[in-house]
Amino acid sequence: MSILEKLSQLKNEISNVIIGKDDVVEMIFIALINNGHILLESVPGTGKTQLAKSFAKTINGTFKRIQFTPDLLPSDVTGIQFFHPKEQDFQLRIGPVYTNILLADEINRATPRTQASLLEVMEERQVTIDGETITLPNPFIVVATQNPIESQQGTFPLPEAQMDRFFMQISLEYPTFEEEKSMMKSYRLNTPFSTLKNVLTLEEIDEMKEQVKAVSISDEVEHYILSIVHLTRNHEDIQLGISPRGTLALMRASQGKAFINNRTFVTPQDVKDVAVFILSHRIVLTLEASLKKNAIQVIQSILNQVEVPLEAGAGQ
Template sequence: MEKLAQTKAQLNQLVVGRKKELDFMLIALIQGGHVLLESVPGSGKTWMAKAFAGSFAGQFQRIQFTPDVLPSDVTGIRFFNPKTQEFELRAGPVQTNLLLADEINRATPRTQSSLLESMEEKQATIDGETLQLPNPFIVIATQNPVESQQGTFPLPAAQLDRFLFRLEIGYPEYEEELAIIRNFRDNVSHKKEIFPVASVEDVRKWHDEAEKVAVHEDIETYILALVRATREHLSIELGLSSRAALALVHAAQGRAFIEGRNYVTPDDVKYILEPVAVHRLMLTAEGMLVQDPVAILREILTSVSSPVEAF
């Protein structure tokens, strides 16, 4: 746990005022999940992803998505080499431990869908040949709010469901923004301070230990009650899926692990519910006029009893 504490300390030093978001990203890395960062331009999404990647000794690749990026630019291509007179395989940037998909909603739906297999099955198929991706493999995608940018392609529900967390990066507090100005005045030297703290083997070890975190049957019942409440809510047209229920379990285990516990509590479930569930809900036309997904999730948390007596 010493390496984990050192990693968290470095991340909180490099990225000011994002402790909670960095914890979620760390949980995603440990549990092999993916993260969608959403905010207005200039809020530090890309820097946060790069600082996070730089704190680990694994491979890192970045794709800057634009409408002309092709699926083969993501997964790879088999090309004809005139020198050898043979077709050769050129693996794409998905062959990495951490992939930064920058401005993912600027890519066309066809290119966006090229990530589905990699995100769900940790593999990429190129001209019929399936290549396994490195372990661990996670995607950190960034996007600006759809309504603030022309020429974007909203991610479909199937794509959103592959992300363990969606984190909305708001504006920092006054003191935090003042610290950002002071820390980043010498921009170049500040970025040189990033160095890998944990190895790939450390991340694999954390994953194995997080899998052993105990989930009491009352916690399982509580999670299912929350999931089913989203399906029955009058303002929700599409509630949480079974994949979302599993995501809640894994995220709660990850949160308990980084907190130094070997068991999940109801507070762990409450802590991770919003970023796990908010992007998976589809509201009815009437619901969108009067409520937002965050408010509905908080309403559901209040209405569903948590198993406090067991803890």
């Protein structure tokens, strides 16, 4: 079965649980084959938890969820060495980070100290507990959620350094009238999650991770990516532009987009298709600009400004 057939089957399975989100499923799949972490932003009740659980089930991976609250401690995330009275010695208890897909629910409700406990985990894919380092399973991705309507009271906004560690940010919108009608029919008798099938194995995902690296990028497309990035660093509306980590993320996501479209090369359209998901959470707008527009609008305006290269080899 080809990659397109596998992805189509995965979409079909997840669409039984989360209806009308094929584009979101594609983006999460691109993050998965690039070892990328995801920031999901949406109002409550739009299926963020179900989406993460469904993905874990379809790839036959493990899933764990942490509810982030102000009293959550770093050890609640990573684990602790605890004294066992019966054995009369200290024993290691690894936290919920030891999994394939970790849902960090409402991450902006935890204190900065607890948020920071995820930094090593996300970057190094390992956790250190009292000097002992444990390598996390492969694949390992963090799916963090936050509620945009609770951006002030009782929350701790993620600092720029941690936002930059998320491969992409995805906003889950409300379903359309027809999508919500289909959801009502689907959930009338039982929960579709119980019938989800395994589509991919962890070994197949490992193979795809190597295959996506082989997707070629021409000099023209590389120049296009760099032109977009450098314009964010010299833009009147942007206080903090895209970091080199963001440049690499845009490159890798573009390779992923080409890969799931069964192509061996990246086109400028691939770059445009993923740019908002990869870049919008990495920029900081000036105070004046933030009163008039949001980061997505600024990134879209930059995409409209940068000249798109024409490539003979990419069918342009």
